[in-house]
Amino acid sequence: MAAVKIYDDLEHNISDEDMQTVFMEWRTNPGLLHNESMKMYTALLEDDNVEQAQEVFKLSVERGILPTVVLYTCVTETYFSFGKNKDALEAYQGMLAAGVALNCYTYTVLIKGLIDDPNFIGDAKKCLLDIMDRDMRPNAATYTVVFVGFVKKEDKAAEEEGKELVKVMIRKGNGPKAREMMRVLQDNPTTLIRRVLDIVFSKVKA
Structure with a gap:
């Protein structure tokens, strides 16, 4: 009812x-x-x-x-x-x-x-x-599209916001996974893939 x-x-x-x-x-x-x-x-x-x-x-x-x-x-x-x-x-x-x-x-x-x-x-x-x-x-497809969104905004502030998001995800125990992200991104242009990975893994390496 x-x-x-x-x-x-x-x-x-x-x-x-x-x-x-x-x-x-x-x-x-x-x-x-x-x-x-x-x-x-x-x-x-x-x-x-x-x-x-x-x-x-x-x-x-x-x-x-x-x-x-x-x-x-x-x-x-x-x-x-x-x-x-x-x-x-x-x-x-x-x-x-x-x-x-x-x-x-x-x-x-x-x-x-x-x-x-x-x-x-x-x-x-x-x-x-x-x-x-x-x-x-969240699965890789879900969090990856958020980082793609930051890249498509085409400004430095958005990229920095994306990097801060990575730090929060890691702190919460949900750090992005490279292999899974690559599967999600594989059909995108190489330049976009590289920029997404630059945002995400610059913080992961740090």
């Missing part, structure tokens, strides 16, 4: 016409959200977030309840697909206000969406720090 109420509240409180259309699609085809639950479950397992994956599976498959974290994550991801980063960020803040237990998959969606707009790189960085403050480990 609580999950149904949250769903109804979200649907009725969101005035965005694009989102209203999406909610109608979800209402008429519940399988769409079930598929999103399975996507989240699979991604969490692949990153060895077993407990988080089991929680999603337990609710969505064993009990037939749509986890609120899945719903909010879908709302956030949909806003990003419409290029509405500010609304996506507000949906994230709504999750926090509602006491939704966020997982690593949700944060990955959020960070990758925010980083596409240089104006939101500071918010992406805050979300990355929030993961670690909640004793969760």
Whole structure:
């Protein structure tokens, strides 16, 4: 009943016409959200977030309840697909206000969406720090895109901010891993890869 109420509240409180259309699609085809639950479950397992994956599976498959974290994550991801980063960020803040237990998959969606707009790189960085403050480990793909975002800003201040972020990650026991980052970066231009690694590993070596 609580999950149904949250769903109804979200649907009725969101005035965005694009989102209203999406909610109608979800209402008429519940399988769409079930598929999103399975996507989240699979991604969490692949990153060895077993407990988080089991929680999603337990609710969505064993009990037939749509986890609120899945719903909010879908709302956030949909806003990003419409290029509405500010609304996506507000949906994230709504999750926090509602006491939704966020997982690593949700944060990955959020960070990758925010980083596409240089104006939101500071918010992406805050979300990355929030993961670690909640004793969760961001995967290499998630933290690497943040450093790519700093490089793409094309200014010295952004690069220095990236270097400071590395120091914080190391202090929190989540230092960047070179081999995993290289796998994430392999399809990018060589110059971008070199600049990202220069930011990250100048501090690691120090």
